[in-house]
Amino acid sequence: MTDSAVAATLFGPEDLRVVEHPLGPLTPGMVRVRFGAGGICGSDLHYFRHARTGDFVVTSPLVLGHEVAGEIVEISADAPGLA
Numbered sequence: 001m002t003d004s005a006v007a008a009t010l011f012g013p014e015d016l017r018v019v020e021h022p023l024g025p026l027t028p029g030m031v032r033v034r035f036g037a038g039g040i041c042g043s044d045l046h047y048f049r050h051a052r053t054g055d056f057v058v059t060s061p062l063v064l065g066h067e068v069a070g071e072i073v074e075i076s077a078d079a080p081g082l083a
Helices: 042-050
Strands: 004-012 015-022 031-039 067-075
Touching: none
Parallel strands: none
Antiparallel strands: 004 015, 031 067
16 A cells, blocks of 8 residues: 555646645545546636635645546445445
8 A cells, every 4th residue: 555645736826736645544434545537627627727716715735636436445444334
């Protein structure tokens, strides 16, 4: 198991960088997913262009993308189930 992952991380308007992030231990009820494929949605484009969407303003680095598919590679002992 790797102890880090890379992610598209927004630092400000049109300031998107691929950054290595450390992976901590799983918290209760969680699973770890190996990223397989992903996409972006309209809110990601607003974040990229303006570092905001609606009332939410990016004030610290933000990992973009949440439309993902992958393989479950680790399950915490107390995970309630998989869907």
